Every structure is written in structure tokens, then in C-alpha cells.
Amino acid sequence: MRELALHILDILQNAVEAGATRVALVIVEDVPTDRLVITVRDNGRGMDAQTLAQVTQPFFTSRTTRHVGLGLPLFAAAAERADGQLTIRSQPGVGTTVDVTFTLSHPDRQPLGDMTGTLLAFLLSERTPQLDYQHRVVREGASSVEETDFSFDTADISAALAGLPLTHPAVAQWLAEFLAEGEAELTHVA
Numbered sequence: 001m002r003e004l005a006l007h008i009l010d011i012l013q014n015a016v017e018a019g020a021t022r023v024a025l026v027i028v029e030d031v032p033t034d035r036l037v038i039t040v041r042d043n044g045r046g047m048d049a050q051t052l053a054q055v056t057q058p059f060f061t062s063r064t065t066r067h068v069g070l071g072l073p074l075f076a077a078a079a080e081r082a083d084g085q086l087t088i089r090s091q092p093g094v095g096t097t098v099d100v101t102f103t104l105s106h107p108d109r110q111p112l113g114d115m116t117g118t119l120l121a122f123l124l125s126e127r128t129p130q131l132d133y134q135h136r137v138v139r140e141g142a143s144s145v146e147e148t149d150f151s152f153d154t155a156d157i158s159a160a161l162a163g164l165p166l167t168h169p170a171v172a173q174w175l176a177e178f179l180a181e182g183e184a185e186l187t188h189v190a
């Protein structure tokens with residue numbers, strides 16, 4: 001069974017292929033509402049209505065190099081198995097938003113898996129857009145709802161690095177630790 005983190009990497013790569021310069025990824029594990037929500041928003045070239053209608057059908061691809069066209073349908077199927085759904089909104093020239101929901105406690109929900117690995121693979125690849133990342137876990141506390149959160153914007157990280165690329169070995173090493181620690185501090189439910 002695939003991890004959701006691998007599906008998320010697929011969606012991030014779609015944004016890169018669409019020429020996005022900015023991507024926002026939000027993951028919310030919400031125990032009180034029993035939902036897991038994953039949102040990826042990009043400012044890439046977007047899709048026209050006809051393409052949009054086709055993209056959740058297996059094997060549709062606009063690629064001319066290698067033909068796969070399974071990223072979105074597989075993610076949609078994973079959501080549907082866990083009583084959720086994948087919805088896409090897109091506007092040509094503006095960007096695309098992919099929203100994926102799951103029932104958190106559903107026995108067929110795939111585990112979120114290795115988000116550190118997904119974030120590292122994305123951030124250390126070529127043509128990496130600016131990433132605004134937010135991962136929140138909401139759970140019932142003793143008397144109120146408790147929230148933990150790990151968030152960062154690579155614009156802030158890059159500004160602090162004064163020109164050093166994320167792929168610089170020392171930076172990449174720091175990044176791997178920063179991501180692993182940030183994710184580990186969350187009291188995961190997914």
C-alpha cells in the first residue's frame with residue numbers, strides 16, 4: 001500500500017511541470033472532525049475546462065516525453081477508499097488547487113508516511129518553486145482543542161542563506177534535520 005506522502009510528491013511534481021514559482025502545501029490532521037485534509041496550491045499555468053474534466057480519468061496526460069498520467073487518479077482512488085475525495089480547481093494562467101480529503105480513522109486510509117522524505121526530494125530537486133508549508137495536528141485536549149503545527153516558507157530560509165542554494169551539502173544536511181525534527185515534534189495521528 002502506498003503512503004500518502006508519495007502521492008503528495010506526485011502532486012508537487014505536477015506543479016513544477018506546470019511551471020509554478022510558488023507552491024503552498026497544507027496538511028491538517030483534525031481529530032475532532034475525523035478528517036485529514038491535504039491541499040496543494042500552485043501558481044503554474046493551470047488547466048482549461050476540457051483538460052480539467054479529463055485529469056482525474058486514468059491515463060490522461062499532457063506529457064509528450066513519458067506517458068504515465070496516473071498521479072491524480074491514484075490519489076483520488078486513495079481518498080475515495082477512505083470515504084474522502086479529490087477535487088481540483090484550476091484557472092488557465094492563474095494556477096491550480098488540489099484538495100484531497102480522507103476520513104482520518106477510516107481503516108482503509110493509507111498512512112501519511114514519510115513527509116520528511118517527500119519535502120527533501122521536492123526541495124532538493126531542480127526548478128524547485130518557493131514552498132509555503134504548513135502541517136497542523138488538531139486533537140481533543142483535556143478541556144479544549146489542542147493544536148500543534150510545523151510550518152515554514154522556503155522564501156524565509158533562502159533569505160537567511162544569503163545566496164547559498166538549498167542543495168549546498170551543508171544546507172541540505174541542515175534541511176534534512178530541520179524537516180525531520182519539525183515533523184517529529186508533531187503528535188501525529190495520520
Ligand SMILES: Nc1ncnc2c1ncn2[C@@H]1O[C@H](COP(=O)(O)OP(=O)(O)O)[C@@H](O)[C@H]1O
Nearest residue numbers: 014018046055061062063068069070071072096
Ligand atoms: N498542477 C497542475 N497544473 C497544471 N496541469 C496539471 C497539474 N496537475 C496535473 N495537470 C495536468 O494533468 C495531467 C495528469 O496529471 P497526472 O495524473 O499527475 O499524470 P502525469 O503527471 O503523469 O501526466 C498532467 O499531464 C497535466 O496536463
Ligand SMILES: [Mg+2]
Nearest residue numbers: 010014071072
Ligand atoms: Mg503527475
